[in-house]
Amino acid sequence: MNRIPVLEGSFVSEPEPALVGSRCRSCETVAFPASFTCPNPRCMDKDVAPAPLSRTGRLASWTTVHFPPPPPFVAPDPFVPITVVEVEFASEGIQVVGPLTGAGADELRMGMPMETVVEPYYADRDGEVIGWKFRPAEESNDD
Amino acid sequence: MTDVIVAGVGLHPWGKFPHKSWVEMGAEVALEAVKDAGVEWTDVEAMVSGAMQWGGSTGMRSGNTISAALGETGVPIANINNACASGGSLMRAAYAMITSGMHDSVLVIGTDKSPKGYFPSVPVLADEPQPPVDMVRWQVGIPNPAYWALEMRKRMEAYGSTEEHLAKVKVKNSRHGALNPYARYRKEFSLEQVLASPMVCDPLRLLEICATSDGAAAVLLVSDAKARRLGVNPPIKLAACSLASGEFGDPTIRIPLLSAASDDAASAPLLSESRLAAQMAYEQAGLGPEDMDFVELPDNSSWHELQYLETMGFCDEGEAEHLLDKGATTLGGELPVCPSGGFSSFGEATMAQGILQIVEVTWQLRGAAGARQVEGAQKAITEVYGAQANNSACILTT
């Protein structure tokens, strides 16, 4: 099946799955998805380049969506609730939202390590729309 | 600088009106406001209009259609869209036209027809290098209430707020809304009933999130001199009207974005736009939160009501639940919140809801709010919340 990235350039699968944002060379502000400019109002250089985010972050919040989102999302019938998590990447100073995978909402706890993966969101007639998701990770000392 | 006086108001009941167009609803309230002020349609010097036909920010229509329906007079008509903060933005544009001396009477109109359920995304796209983030977030599967639920879960973690607190907000607002003949939902709910309503985006339940409604409201603002000529009695003064946007480094995840500054790295407060709009309004009016007799805030969800009590300066962070628990925010309490019943009783009508608040406050300050009257009300503040960090606050006084 044709695999269509939900947003070109917003993640990589190789060598390991990670989000890709932009980082300002001057003030180091990180944006996700990548921006063509720097969102820091006090930065006038605004010299940005694509930058992969850390692979793992910490769980900052979550919610389970119990009703199907409207198109373009293609919801399975019967609908399977989607848990949306907010993951904080400390070294980038940013938190990012995305769907949970590999665990149920009842297994989540604030601050737990989460890692980025790339998986399908849904399939439509053009193919499989793929994007970033987050799943619980092993505790490690390097994040 | 002249004072700005609310000379007339008009309000359409909120609900679903499939057999009535947004033009008819807008024209109806426009004429009502003009007649309430005791003037003629041809006395209106300028119009500011917010009109939506399809909900969200995709269905903007023109107030010129309403003007054409009621009779074109050649006056300037500004059409404004600032998402759910549009009503306040419309008010501010009109306020500026009068304080600047540009016009003596400005009619503000908000009218909406909203689709059922979640506000949809853009159906047809122009050629762009990337799809808009609003499209992407729907593909990821993140409806508006999910954004609010993410913030609420953090609040629960930080302050020990409970699902019961969320339900209590609805119980209180449903009690107020039951007293308002213009509200769409006039049923009073018990705590048990709210807690038994379906979970939408946990911890937010169906009854704790406002619906999307059709609605319309209009206000005729005039200069102090014009109000005296007209004999407006009582002259309700629009003492402040502010508009603020978000600050860089705010950790609020904003609809429809996919990221925000992390809580640890945040260099601005949560809902910075609300804090700024409230501060600007208090400064403009020379008043503080302690002077307010009641408040109409954007209870788009129960989370909003708790959070806005803090961002609007009525209590410190984490203390809104305490105000709720001790009954301060109910009619008869020390700071009634949303005596109209709020958006939870009306439903969102993005253009009109900010004007609905002004109409409600005007009636309250005239002592004409009937069963939901706040006794002796003389000063009140309103605030609306718009997607992607837009907030507007108005202060009205007798």
Ligand SMILES: [Zn+2]
């Ligand atoms: Zn920069």
